[in-house]
């Protein structure tokens with residue numbers, strides 16, 4: 001399988017490393033509008049360089065493209081890639097609003113190619129184990145869920161690119177960029193809330209960014225089960241996000257690296273990524289590998305863990321929190337992708 005990477009910034013190095021470590025995968029091309037950066041990336045990773053993604057999409061040797069560009073470009077690039085018969089691995093989020101997300105979903109449904117989004121934490125060992133146990137109905141009824149993400153993103157982080165911190169290009173702040181992983185995991189493990197009420201604010205970074213750096217929300221699952229979410233980019237470091245699941249028969253504590261059941265460690269993973277930030281985790285390679293297996297029809301237990309059109313659900317939750325803050329009211333979630341995944 002030949003890969004092309006679109007966007008040669010921070011996360012692209014993680015994509016290149018994942019591709020390098022997969023037996024039947026080759027990185028053959030990359031593209032960036034920043035020519036110097038893109039050419040340097042191409043030299044470092046021994047691949048061809050294109051100055052436009054349209055050119056890369058016309059390269060018939062490429063089977064899979066990864067989209068590692070600013071958020072506002074994801075929907076447009078994914079749709080064009082699918083229309084050009086490329087399989088697509090898109091960085092999160094799927095899009096920056098639901099109108100765009102619906103267009104991506106339509107393109108996926110009209111394509112013979114495969115599509116996924118980098119919710120790589122679904123492939124962390126602790127997450128894989130908890131999902132398996134929940135699917136086997138090990139813990140009885142769910143009573144509540146909590147998700148907490150407190151990270152450090154300062155002015156340097158926002159000023160280092162021209163797209164972060166702005167509604168039109170990032171689509172939001174801590175919710176759509178950092179906490180969306182945890183929001184995806186909550187939806188994936190506990191289900192889709194029927195309504196949500198939330199508040200956003202810009203605190204430490206109010207002289208740097210227009211989007212929120214902090215947010216909190218309460219969602220309600222069917223049967224009145226509460227989900228509470230707290231996220232902030234104003235913390236001093238980047239601890240692993242933490243999720244709590246209050247089941248009738250077990251209290252679960254989950255982070256990217258560890259799973260505790262009733263305060264007993266069940267799984268502690270000490271593996272660290274060799275490229276990229278520790279808090280990006282180790283899941284990209286497993287996600288890429290599982291995606292390649294799906295393309296060639298080799299399905300296994302992890303195939304259903306791959307995000308597909310259900311990647312729209314975390315975006316729907318995020319957008320509903322923004323809408324709730326704007327209207328100061330509960331917002332109903334349509335869950336318009338329903339039970340379908342790819």
Ligand SMILES: NC(=O)c1ccc[n+]([C@@H]2O[C@H](COP(=O)([O-])OP(=O)(O)OC[C@H]3O[C@@H](n4cnc5c(N)ncnc54)[C@H](O)[C@@H]3O)[C@@H](O)[C@H]2O)c1
Pocket residue numbers: 006007008009010011012031032033034037052053067068069070071073091092093118119120161177279280
């Ligand atoms: N999954 C994760 O854990 C994780 C971690 C970090 C970043 N991300 C995601 O990765 C994506 C990129 O983030 P980043 O931090 O690498 O950003 P970045 O700004 O470092 O890199 C983006 C690159 O895209 C290039 N680009 C912009 N417009 C382009 C175009 N039209 N064609 C081709 N290239 C173009 C830019 O020049 C830049 O080099 C975002 O969606 C972000 O949310 C995901």
